[in-house]
Amino acid sequence: MKNILLPPQRAVLHALARQRVLLAFDFDGTLAPIVRVPEAAAMRARTRALLAEVARLYPCVVISGRARADVRKKLVGLPLRAVLGNHGMEPAPVLPAARRLTARWQAQLAAALAGVCGVRIENKGVSLAVHYRQAPERAAARRLVLAATAAVRGARLLGGKMVVNLTPAGAPNKGTAVLGLCKRLGCTSILYLGDDDNDEDAFALGDKARLLGIRVGRSRTSRAAYFVPGQPAVDQLLTELVHVRRCAGRDRLEQQAVATRSLFRNRVHGH
Numbered sequence: 519m520k521n522i523l524l525p526p527q528r529a530v531l532h533a534l535a536r537q538r539v540l541l542a543f544d545f546d547g548t549l550a551p552i553v554r555v556p557e558a559a560a561m562r563a564r565t566r567a568l569l570a571e572v573a574r575l576y577p578c579v580v581i582s583g584r585a586r587a588d589v590r591k592k593l594v595g596l597p598l599r600a601v602l603g604n605h606g607m608e609p610a611p612v613l614p615a616a617r618r619l620t621a622r623w624q625a626q627l628a629a630a631l632a633g634v635c636g637v638r639i640e641n642k643g644v645s646l647a648v649h650y651r652q653a654p655e656r657a658a659a660r661r662l663v664l665a666a667t668a669a670v671r672g673a674r675l676l677g678g679k680m681v682v683n684l685t686p687a688g689a690p691n692k693g694t695a696v697l698g699l700c701k702r703l704g705c706t707s708i709l710y711l712g713d714d715d716n717d718e719d720a721f722a723l724g725d726k727a728r729l730l731g732i733r734v735g736r737s738r739t740s741r742a743a744y745f746v747p748g749q750p751a752v753d754q755l756l757t758e759l760v761h762v763r764r765c766a767g768r769d770r771l772e773q774q775a776v777a778t779r780s781l782f783r784n785r786v787h788g789h
Contacts, residue, residue: 606695693719
């Protein structure tokens with residue numbers, strides 16, 4: 519992985535800025551810092567201002583593991599083209615069946631994990647998240663959560679930061695979601711920024727989908743080609759994206775001006 523913010527990699531961003539590129543962002547751990555209580559997660563004021571500026575220059579979307587209604591509340595007022603929730607499942611036509619499935623899973627896991635201190639099961643409508651961040655013995659809690667979730671039939675397990683997510687096997691994911699948005703919005707390439715295991719479906723698309731994957735935090739196992747050093751560095755990336763798009767715009771204007779002057783001289787010379 520290469521640090522996208524270092525000078526040798528800026529050419530990559532400049533090349534993207536000249537394309538019809540879709541910018542896609544995860545929320546928790548990417549646009550917003552990870553917090554002890556997930557409900558309290560929020561963007562810093564500086565990040566929000568930068569994202570608003572970026573979204574005026576590029577088509578931008580957010581694809582979050584949160585329920586769509588939840589994450590949309592945290593993005594009110596931003597000129598985004600789309601907000602998807604539940605790891606790319608929302609909105610989707612398969613939701614009624616997924617709701618019935620996750621209700622059964624919740625009952626099964628509640629029984630299996632009863633009495634495990636600090637473990638919380640979050641039902642997001644069409645997926646579950648089993649949190650153990652507040653467990654006093656996290657390693658022990660993690661083992662119990664992994665054992666319980668592994669016994670759930672029909673679920674795809676997605677690891678995360680002090681959480682295990684369960685989605686219906688075969689359901690849309692962040693990779694399929696971002697491809698669909700790219701096509702719908704008429705874009706020719708994608709920049710995807712995320713920080714966790716559930717972003718790997720998007721990172722795995724790579725060159726096949728003309729996708730540039732950037733991970734928040736370096737990882738030896740990630741399929742993202744680039745990284746930023748940590749969540750605070752997301753502001754630096756947003757700043758750079760504003761800069762390169764404006765530079766690309768100025769370059770295009772200069773090229774048009776040169777072409778216009780050349781055409782004018784040729785016509786004058788022809789007369």
